[in-house]
Amino acid sequence: MCGLNGVWDITLLKLNVHKLKFLKSLKTRIFLILFIVGLIPCISMRYAILQNYEQRAVDVRTSDVTTQLRILANHLITYHYLQDTSSEVINAEINQLSSLYDGRVMIINNDLRIVKDTYGISENKTIISEEVIRCIKGESESKYDKGNRYIEMTIPITETINVGEGPDAENKEQVRGVMLVSASTDSIMITMDILSRKALIVEVIVIIAIFIVSVLAAKVLIRPFEKITEALNEAQEGYTDTPISVTDCLETEHIGDAFNRVLGRMKMLDDSRQEFVSNVSHELKTPITSMKVLADSLISQKDVPIEVYQEFMEDITKEVEREDKIITDLLSLVKMDRTAADLSITEVDMNVLVELIMRRLRPIAQKRDVELVYESIRPVMAAVDEVKMTMIFSNLVENAIKYNKEHGWVKVTLDADHQFFTVIVADSGLGIPKESLDHIYERFYRVDKSRSREIGGTGLGLAITRSAIIMHRGSIRVESIEGEGTTFTVRIPLTYIAV
Ligand SMILES: Nc1ncnc2c1ncn2[C@@H]1O[C@H](COP(=O)(O)OP(=O)(O)O)[C@@H](O)[C@H]1O
Ligand SMILES: [Mg+2]
Incomplete structure (x- = not known):
């Protein structure tokens, strides 16, 4: 059974993830953000307005009732109502007050005996409650019971008496009894209900408006992206x-x-x-x-x-x-x-390598009456691909011999610092025109096509040379003056750095 439940869970999860896929759309996200951002102030405003109104209405009602009760309290003292409750005028006033506020009025004397109850059920009974006792001591209180929809108040009935004689005479407030009153808040609640219903209608209208605005805004905001997708699709063709x-x-x-x-x-x-x-x-x-x-x-x-x-x-x-x-x-x-992974790196003595290349090319140089000079500044051991190094320097020295004048010379210099070794191949040859310098590494590029072909060139030598140098993360630079000679400078790291 448990296993089956697990299967169900996973299926439901998949379904949910599938359902939530629409959230991946930028349009949906923009819409949701705008909608939620609009919704929050709208709902919270309604709540805040209603809350505020209720609080204020209860305060106003409390202060109204208090004022009325204070007037009544004076009358009670004047008519000695606490001692004798037969006064028609006062009874009428009390009844009027209780019906006005749809509540109950109880008059309690100093002995905590209820002398008047507008509900008529507790008269002559003794009441012992904390509020009443506190009120006898002079504190008036009011409490709002939201659940039962009434405000309960205790107001002391005080009499002003003269104490002392002559210049020491002073007025003193003496508590003679307590009024315990509850006033209904039904009318407030009815107003609240009406207000809430109206606010709800406004809220629904505003929510619909926010919804429409969000949909439109999302559409407008996403339009440039749709346009670019369209343009990309068109360009794909x-x-x-x-x-x-x-x-x-x-x-x-x-x-x-x-x-x-x-x-x-x-x-x-x-x-x-x-x-x-x-x-x-x-x-x-x-x-x-x-x-x-x-x-x-x-x-x-x-x-x-x-x-x-x-x-x-x-x-x-x-x-x-x-x-x-x-x-x-x-x-x-x-x-x-291909990738640099094809390099087979070994520790190579560059002096030996360059000398070997020079020895191999010497017969060609002699045939053209070109002098080959080699200068080694210091011994150089480098981690390089030997075959590719041979190709690089053979090409350069061969070019220097081939594009040379009669009785010309080619000088190869090998030097190194702590990071790189440098091979300079200088010649006294024809030189390369300025406008051709940028092109000599291009495949099949030759300054003088017929001459190069005659000499046996393919126009690929320098392209191969440059690629091999780049594979070793080195660099090649050329300086040339037409008619005077050319100098190629190759710089290659002594240790091979794989990416
Ligand atoms: N040392 C040099 N002196 C003058 N021109 C050169 C030299 N090296 C290369 N060039 C020019 O650059 C062109 C491209 O060289 P390369 O790629 O080796 O092709 P090629 O097969 O013609 O030798 C050559 O055709 C030549 O015109
Ligand atoms: Mg060449």
Whole structure:
């Protein structure tokens, strides 16, 4: 049985959570907040007004009755009513008073004997109650009994007497008896009921008004957000469209701006992807076209001498090598685009690494009559990916040799501080025009296309170099004067910091 109850509980809970889902809507929340904020003062005002009225009405009634009773008390003394209750005038006055306030009047003398009771049931009986005794001592009291709807009052009947003689004579108040009176508050309650009913009607009208205003306000407040959702949905169909603009309020304007920036970036990425694909296709096609031209011309000729064949085949081989180099470079670049987790970090002696690169490139330098100089300021041990480091500095030194003049020089300097090591590759070469400096790291960018191709460049070297440096959280900087030379400065942390 217990288990079954548990199942029921969970089902109910799910139902409730499901039911409360509407609370997730911003519109509902705004509505609820406005409605509750409007409701609280409305209800509390009605309560406060009624409370205030009741208190005030009871006070007025109490003071009215008290005034009347004080007048009566004087008459009671004048007519010696406490000793003789036969006075018609006083009896009429007492009865009139009790019927006026729809209550009961009891006149009690000093011996606590009830000499007059308008209800006629307690006459000649003795009353012993705290209030009466307190009143005989001169204290008058009033008490409001809300539940039974009456005010109970005790008023002393006092007589003024002269004490002493001559200059010492003075007036003194002497309590002769007590009036115990209860006055009905029915009339107050009836007024309260009428007032409460009227207030309730006003309250209901105000609540309906608050409800309508809250619904409208929630609708108006949420409208800009609905507009922005609409605009986002429209933009989803393709990000070539016009930018979104919802200027209804500052917040939606900010959302629109942020979205437009994301849209711009997506468009830029899309453009650069398209450009890259078209560049790759073009670059890969060029050697194939050359090979086809060479092969076609061989086929179209008859009785071609063997020397011409050999020459053409050499050219075709060069084009195949070029194609191979482009593909190899592209693969390296793709690898760089992956995460830094692909790095295989080891402790590398940078002096040994740079020296090895220089030794490998020396034959090319000699062929072009370029002098290679290496200066190591201090021994450097760094935590880096050895293969990628080799790629970085091979590319830079190779460029420095390739884009150099005859009898030129290339100087490589290795230095370090306690945080970074620095490799400076300076050359006395052609230099890079100012307007090209911002583009040299772009894929397939070459200052002089024909010359670079002649030298065997793909335009991918510096793109690969920069990616590899960034993977090591390093930086690369270039300074160049056209016709005088170029200096690349690479700075890489000595210890690898994983994110
Ligand atoms: N040391 C240098 N001196 C002059 N120009 C250079 C140097 N290094 C790079 N460049 C220019 O930057 C371009 C891009 O270099 P890179 O990305 O290595 O491509 P490439 O395959 O042409 O060498 C080169 O085509 C060249 O015009
Ligand atoms: Mg290069």
